[in-house]
Every structure is written in C-alpha cells, then in structure tokens.
Amino acid sequence: MEQSLRETIHENPKKILGVNSQDAKVSLSYLTVAFVSLLIGGILGLVQGLERAGLIQLPSWLNYYQVLTAHGLLLLVVFTATFSIGYLYANLSHALGGLLPKVRKLAWTGFVLMIIGVAMVVTMIVLNEASVLYTFYPPLAAHPIFYIGLVFVVLGIWACCFGVFINYRHWRKNHPGEVTPILAFFTMGVFVLWFFASLGVTIEVFTLIPWSMGLVETTNVMVARTLFWWFGHTLVNIWYLVAISAWYVFVPRIIGGRHFSDKLIRLVVILVVILNIPGGFHHQIIDPAISQSIKFLHVFMSLSIAVPSLMTAFAMFVVFERTGRRLGGKGLLGWLKKLPWGDVRFLAPMIAMISFIFGGAGGIVNTSNQLNQVIHNTMWVVGHFHITVGVSVVLTFFGICYWLIPHLSKRKLTPKMNKIGIIQTLIWTVGMIIMSGSMHIVGLLGDPRRTSDTTYGGHEAAASWVPFEMLFAVGATLLLIGVIIQVYAVFNMMFFAPKGNTEYPVAEPEDDETPTPMWTERWGLWIVLLLMVVAMAYVVPIVDMLLNAPPGSPPIRTW
Amino acid sequence: MKLAKYGLVLYIFLALPPVANLLESIMIVHMHMQMPLLVASGFLMAGFFQLKFPNFLEKWNSNGIPGIILFVIIWSYWMLPRAMDEAITLQVVELFKFISLPFLAGVPLRDSWKKLSSIGKDIVYLYFIIMFIVMAWIYIGSESQLCNNYLLVEQKTLGWGSLAIAACMIIYLLQLIFIDQSEFE
Numbered sequence: 001m002e003q004s005l006r007e008t009i010h011e012n013p014k015k016i017l018g019v020n021s022q023d024a025k026v027s028l029s030y031l032t033v034a035f036v037s038l039l040i041g042g043i044l045g046l047v048q049g050l051e052r053a054g055l056i057q058l059p060s061w062l063n064y065y066q067v068l069t070a071h072g073l074l075l076l077v078v079f080t081a082t083f084s085i086g087y088l089y090a091n092l093s094h095a096l097g098g099l100l101p102k103v104r105k106l107a108w109t110g111f112v113l114m115i116i117g118v119a120m121v122v123t124m125i126v127l128n129e130a131s132v133l134y135t136f137y138p139p140l141a142a143h144p145i146f147y148i149g150l151v152f153v154v155l156g157i158w159a160c161c162f163g164v165f166i167n168y169r170h171w172r173k174n175h176p177g178e179v180t181p182i183l184a185f186f187t188m189g190v191f192v193l194w195f196f197a198s199l200g201v202t203i204e205v206f207t208l209i210p211w212s213m214g215l216v217e218t219t220n221v222m223v224a225r226t227l228f229w230w231f232g233h234t235l236v237n238i239w240y241l242v243a244i245s246a247w248y249v250f251v252p253r254i255i256g257g258r259h260f261s262d263k264l265i266r267l268v269v270i271l272v273v274i275l276n277i278p279g280g281f282h283h284q285i286i287d288p289a290i291s292q293s294i295k296f297l298h299v300f301m302s303l304s305i306a307v308p309s310l311m312t313a314f315a316m317f318v319v320f321e322r323t324g325r326r327l328g329g330k331g332l333l334g335w336l337k338k339l340p341w342g343d344v345r346f347l348a349p350m351i352a353m354i355s356f357i358f359g360g361a362g363g364i365v366n367t368s369n370q371l372n373q374v375i376h377n378t379m380w381v382v383g384h385f386h387i388t389v390g391v392s393v394v395l396t397f398f399g400i401c402y403w404l405i406p407h408l409s410k411r412k413l414t415p416k417m418n419k420i421g422i423i424q425t426l427i428w429t430v431g432m433i434i435m436s437g438s439m440h441i442v443g444l445l446g447d448p449r450r451t452s453d454t455t456y457g458g459h460e461a462a463a464s465w466v467p468f469e470m471l472f473a474v475g476a477t478l479l480l481i482g483v484i485i486q487v488y489a490v491f492n493m494m495f496f497a498p499k500g501n502t503e504y505p506v507a508e509p510e511d512d513e514t515p516t517p518m519w520t521e522r523w524g525l526w527i528v529l530l531l532m533v534v535a536m537a538y539v540v541p542i543v544d545m546l547l548n549a550p551p552g553s554p555p556i557r558t559w
Numbered sequence: 560m561k562l563a564k565y566g567l568v569l570y571i572f573l574a575l576p577p578v579a580n581l582l583e584s585i586m587i588v589h590m591h592m593q594m595p596l597l598v599a600s601g602f603l604m605a606g607f608f609q610l611k612f613p614n615f616l617e618k619w620n621s622n623g624i625p626g627i628i629l630f631v632i633i634w635s636y637w638m639l640p641r642a643m644d645e646a647i648t649l650q651v652v653e654l655f656k657f658i659s660l661p662f663l664a665g666v667p668l669r670d671s672w673k674k675l676s677s678i679g680k681d682i683v684y685l686y687f688i689i690m691f692i693v694m695a696w697i698y699i700g701s702e703s704q705l706c707n708n709y710l711l712v713e714q715k716t717l718g719w720g721s722l723a724i725a726a727c728m729i730i731y732l733l734q735l736i737f738i739d740q741s742e743f744e
C-alpha cells in the first residue's frame with residue numbers, strides 16, 4: 001500500500017504533516033516533566049514500600065506522610081496530567097494540521113503556570129508544612145501556599161482547556177459538514193471533562209485558602225470532601241478516556257488492522273463525558289451526612305460507567321479477532337497468536353487492557369455498599385488503584401511513548417529499544433502483580449492504608465500482615481527498576497536515538513463503514529446534559545450538607 | 560406505536576404505589592423527577608392518540624397554540640406548593656395529577672411542538688426559564704414552610720434545583736445562539 005509522495009500529499013496531507021516541530025516542542029516539554037515526576041514519585045514509592053515492610057526507618061527529618069503526599073501528588077496529578085497534555089496536544093496538532101499560534105501560546109502559558117504551581121506545592125511538602133496526603137481533606141490543614149500552588153496548577157490546566165476549545169472551534173468553522181478527526185474528538189472530550197471536573201476542586205480550594213490563613217475560623221468538611229471527589233473521580237475517567245483513545249485509535253493500526261466503528265467510539269466518549277462526575281459519591285460510601293437513599297441512587301450513577309467500558313471491551317476484542325483472522329489466524333483462538341506480542345507498542349497497552357478486567361471487577365466491589373464496608377481505607381484500595389491507574393493507565397502511557405516520542409523528536413524506535421521496552425513492560429507487570437496482589441489480599445485481612453507503622457504492638461492480627469508487606473517491598477523494588485528503565489528509554493528516544501521518521505500510527509476506518517452523523521459534534525448539548533446530570537446528583541446532598549451543617553472544623557495539624 | 564407502548568409501561572411503573580411513594584417522599588424528586596416523567600410518559604403515548612383521534616386534534620389544535628397553552632397551564636399549576644401538598648394528602652388530587660400531567664400536558668406537548676412557529680417555541684422556552692427562576696426565588700427565599708408535607712430544608716433544596724435547571728436552560732439557549740446550528744446538518 002505504498003503511495004507516492006504526491007498522492008499522499010494530495011489525499012492525506014496529515015500523514016506527512018505529522019506534528020509540526022513547534023508543536024512537538026510543547027509536547028516534549030510536557031513529557032519531560034511527566035517522566036521526571038515519574039522518577040521522583042517512583043523512588044518515593046519504593047521508600048514507602050520499604051518502610052511499610054519495616055525494612056527501613058525514615059530519618060527524623062522525613063516522615064512517611066510527607067513522602068506519601070508527594071508520591072500521590074507527583075504521580076496521580078503531575079505525571080498523569082502532564083503526560084496527557086503532551087500526548088493530547090500532539091494528537092490535536094496531528095489531527096487538525098497544526099496548532100494555532102495563540103493556542104500554542106496558551107499551552108506554554110499552561111506549562112509555566114503548572115510548573116510554578118507544582119514548585120509551590122512540592123516546596124511546602126518538603127518543608128513539612130503540607131503532610132495532608134494528595135486528597136488534602138480538611139480538617140487537616142496545610143500551609144496556604146500549598147493550596148495557592150494547587151490553584152496555579154488548575155489555572156495551567158484551564159489554559160490548556162481553552163487552547164483546545166479555541167482550536168476545535170476554529171477547525172469546526174472551517175470544515176462545514178465534516179466530523180472532527182477522531183483524535184481531536186477525544187481531545188475535546190478529555191478537556192471538557194477536565195474543565196468541569198476542576199470546577200469542584202477549585203471551589204473547595206478557594207474555601208480552604210482563607211481557612212488555612214486563619215481568616216475564617218471553620219470549614220465544612222463534608223462539602224469539601226464532596227467537592228474533592230467531584231474532581232477526583234472525574235480525574236480517573238479523564239485518564240481512562242486518554243487511555244482508550246490510544247486503544248481505539250492507535251492499537252488497531254499497530255497490529256495492522258482498522259479501527260472499530262467511528263460512531264461507537266464517539267458515543268463512548270459522549271457517554272463518559274455526560275455521565276461521569278456524579279460517580280464521585282462512590283468514594284464517600286462511608287461518609288456520614290449523606291443519606292442512605294442518595295448513596296443508593298449513586299450505585300447506579302457509578303455503575304452506569306460500566307456501559308461505555310463494556311462497549312470498549314467488546315470493540316477491542318472484535319478488532320483483535322478481525323485482525324488476527326485477516327492475518328491467517330485459525331480456529332477459536334488461533335488469531336491470538338497472530339497478534340504482534342513482540343512489539344512493545346502493542347504489548348504494553350494490551351497488558352493494560354487485560355488488567356482493566358481485574359481493575360473493573362475490583363471497582364465493582366468498591367462501589368457496592370456492603371463490600372465497601374470491608375475494604376474501605378484498607379490496603380485493598382491501594383492495590384486497586386495501582387492496578388487501574390498503575391497498570392491500565394500507566395502501561396498504556398508507557399506504550400504510547402515508544403512511537404510518540406521518536407515521532408516528536410524525529411528519531412527512530414530501534415529494535416534494541418523495542419526489546420528494552422518489552423523487558424520494561426514485563427518487569428512492571430510482574431512488579432505490580434506482586435505488589436498490588438499482596439495489597440489486595442492483606443487489605444481483606446484488615447491492613448489499613450496510609451499508615452506508616454502497622455505492627456500494633458505485635459498483635460497477632462497485625463503480625464499476619466507482615467509477610468504480605470514484605471511482598472510490597474519486593475514488588476516495589478521491581479517497580480523502581482521498571483521506572484528507571486522507562487525513564488532511560490524516554491530520554492534516550494528524546495535525545496539520543498538514531499534520526500529518522502516514525503509513523504503516527506492512526507488507524508483507518510473499515511472500508512464499508514457508514515459515515516458518522518454530525519449530531520455527535522453537538523458539544524454545547526453534551527455540556528448542558530453534563531450539567532443537568534451534575535445538578536441532579538449534587539443539589540440535594542450539598543444543600544443538605546450546608547443547611548443541616550454541624551459546627552465547622554478549625555484547621556488541624558496532626559504532624 | 561412502539562414508543563406509545565414504552566410510554567404506557569413508564570406510566571404504569573410510575574403509578575405503582577411503592578414507586579409513587581418513594582418519588583413523592585422527596586420534594587425535589589416529586590416536582591423535578593416524577594412530574595416530568597409523567598409528562599414524558601404522555602409525550603410517548605401521544606402517538607396513540609394522534610392515530611386514534613386525528614380529527615379531534617386537527618380540529619382543536621391545528622396550529623398548536625391551544626395545545627401548548629394547555630400544557631403550560633397544567634405544568635405551571637403543578638409547580639404550586641399547594642398543589643403538591645394536596646396531591647399527597649387527597650387521593651382525588653393525586654388522581655388528577657396522574658391524569659393531567661400525561662394526558663393534558665404530555666400529549667398536547669407532542670401534538671403542538673412541531674406545529675408551533677419558532678417564535679412560539681421561543682416564548683414557551685422563555686416562559687419556563689422565567690418560571691424556574693421565579694420558583695427558585697420563592698422557594699429559596701421563603702422563610703416559612705410552604706407545604707405541610709415537606710420540611711423547610713427540602714423546600715430550599717427544591718429552590719436551588721429549580722435555579723440549576725434554569726441555568727442549564729439558559730446555557731442551552733446561549734449555545735444555540737452563539738453556535739451556528741447548521742454546522743450539525
């Protein structure tokens with residue numbers, strides 16, 4: 001299917017355009033911050049694992065909760081956000097034929113704002129002024145600068161949101177009657193969610209700033225927690241959308257197939273965007289002050305996300321089977337063998353997808369009221385999100401690196417680097433199976449999360465946790481090796497790999513696919529529906545929390 | 560006709576005593592969920608009536624205006640605190656609610672909306688925005704309990720809910736105005 005250059009220019013100009021070099025610089029900068037955060041966060045993760053296992057004792061100037069706060073924020077917020085922005089802006093540039101100059105400027109503004117914000121946050125954590133964990137629930141109170149730093153991070157994200165919206169509108173105006181390229185559609189979905197997700201946490205932080213400064217005496221803890229999870233839960237689905245954008249659009253191309261129905265993909269994006277935010281309540285199943293009936297309703301709200309998830313699982317397996325059979329796979333499962341297992345660009349996201357089955361099953365446990373009573377605030381939860389975000393999301397991100405970074409830096413993925421990638425993927429998988437598996441089990445035995453020392457004076461129940469905690473340390477060691485290899489691979493591909501051209505592996509639709517209807521582009525309507533769903537979910541509990549509020553809480557510093 | 564069947568199923572479901580009790584036990588759910596769902600059930604069932612009584616509808620509702628006025632009056636009536644309160648206390652009023660909302664609001668809405676000119680649609684739309692804002696003002700602002708059956712806090716919740724709906728409707732309107740709708744054809 002080689003085309004002459006002329007034909008390509010004529011029929012598919014985007015293919016050669018790729019990401020232009022000015023846009024590539026934006027993306028590479030975000031990716032650099034992402035992988036520096038991963039390295040630091042990973043080291044802190046190992047420290048935690050060793051401390052939990054009792055193998056090391058942190059010095060008096062560094063406490064466990066400082067480390068845990070930094071680990072959570074650096075990995076959960078900084079790494080995922082900067083990676084997603086780098087990746088999505090590259091997609092946008094590729095799909096829309098370059099960013100507008102003012103959009104590029106917005107992306108740089110966002111970058112600077114985020115760096116300032118992260119610097120403020122990290123400084124406060126290092127100074128031991130903000131050991132409030134990444135959830136920063138009041139009444140735990142950090143230094144005001146910590147919260148102000150968070151505001152800067154949010155402003156940075158907003159700059160990136162507006163950049164995407166502006167570029168999208170510009171393209172829409174100039175392409176009447178055409179649906180937006182699927183990558184740009186995903187990017188819109190993610191940034192719309194990002195914008196509305198961050199509204200909740202912004203309101204929260206703005207109430208916490210005067211409170212932590214002592215200007216107001218008390219704060220409403222329940223409202224703060226609710227607003228936090230409005231954001232926190234949505235963040236989870238932002239990663240999920242970013243990950244499935246790669247599963248739907250790039251993975252099929254990498255295995256040499258076509259992508260699944262364009263219409264279905266867009267429907268999944270729309271559903272995730274509209275239904276998402278109220279899922280936040282499933283993080284508050286044990287919180288008092290939310291009535292039983294509201295919690296009951298929210299089981300449905302959070303399980304509704306299973307619908308697009310199952311659609312995704314179905315679509316992906318259809319693509320795999322179709323492609324495998326096209327390549328000559330026979331019999332019931334013969335097509336599985338035809339998939340390119342030796343290609344890290346496939347292997348990493350494939351393991352990510354498989355792990356999502358376990359992550360999803362665990363998620364159903366978490367969101368069920370009775371089962372949540374057993375696992376709430378135990379290590380089970382930590383095991384759960386290391387499977388979901390630590391494997392399903394992060395391995396997808398890692399897999400993306402092996403074509404995105406060479407493409408952006410105009411270099412090549414060498415077979416040797418591919419092999420390193422495969423080894424990295426396997427180390428990561430084994431490390432997470434050991435660490436997350438033992439966390440799941442020991443959580444069921446009652447081992448609490450977020451606790452530096454769980455010996456409880458040698459009580460026999462606590463003693464039964466020790467072997468599992470040793471396994472955390474084993475897993476954590478493997479994982480840090482994985483992190484180091486990955487960071488090495490990323491910077492090698494960025495600066496040292498041989499020069500060359502790397503394809504942007506975007507899958508094409510099947511030949512007989514019906515065109516996607518234009519109504520899918522009604523973002524105005526999707527946003528109104530999103531707001532309606534938010535109103536349905538939040539008005540009753542929030543008014544209740546405000547009008548029937550107990551006395552608020554003053555700032556408390558426990559460390 | 561399939562739609563009409565779904566409408567009937569929805570109607571019967573809403574009329575089941577436990578369902579009705581549950582929905583009516585929370586003020587905002589009573590007004591902003593049960594009632595719109597009743598209207599929706601009528602809206603879905605309307606196809607049946609359009610098929611059975613084409614002449615009647617053609618004669619009385621040829622330009623859609625009588626139908627939409629009926630719809631507006633019926634739904635506005637049910638926004639009154641007194642009406643909701645009585646629906647819970649008096650069986651007859653409850654019965655009237657289950658008849659009026661689907662058949663005197665939902666059915667005429669379906670029959671009229673397409674017949675209306677765009678100005679007519681705008682007026683109806685604006686009317687509802689204003690109504691929700693006024694309701695928000697009354698229900699949030701009132702310091703006394705308006706219903707025997709619902710507490711003050713529920714009343715305020717309802718007010719905030721109405722405000723949220725009005726806000727959503729305004730945002731919808733704004734995006735209709737500022738985004739060229741022909742883009743989506």
Ligand code: HEM
Pocket residue numbers: 041042043045046048049052068069071072075076079080133134135382385386389390394448449450451452472475476477479480483
């Ligand atoms: C080198 C790899 C990693 C190791 C060894 C590691 C290890 C750990 C350990 C031991 C905990 C402590 C649990 C507790 O005491 O409650 C933890 C918590 C956590 N980890 Fe990781 N982790 C790693 C990677 C990641 C990644 C990639 C992410 C997300 C992108 C992540 C997100 C979190 C979060 C959000 C927490 C909870 C913090 C809190 O409870 O405040 N971790 N991790």
Ligand SMILES: [Cu+2]
Pocket residue numbers: 232233236279280282283
């Ligand atoms: Cu969640």
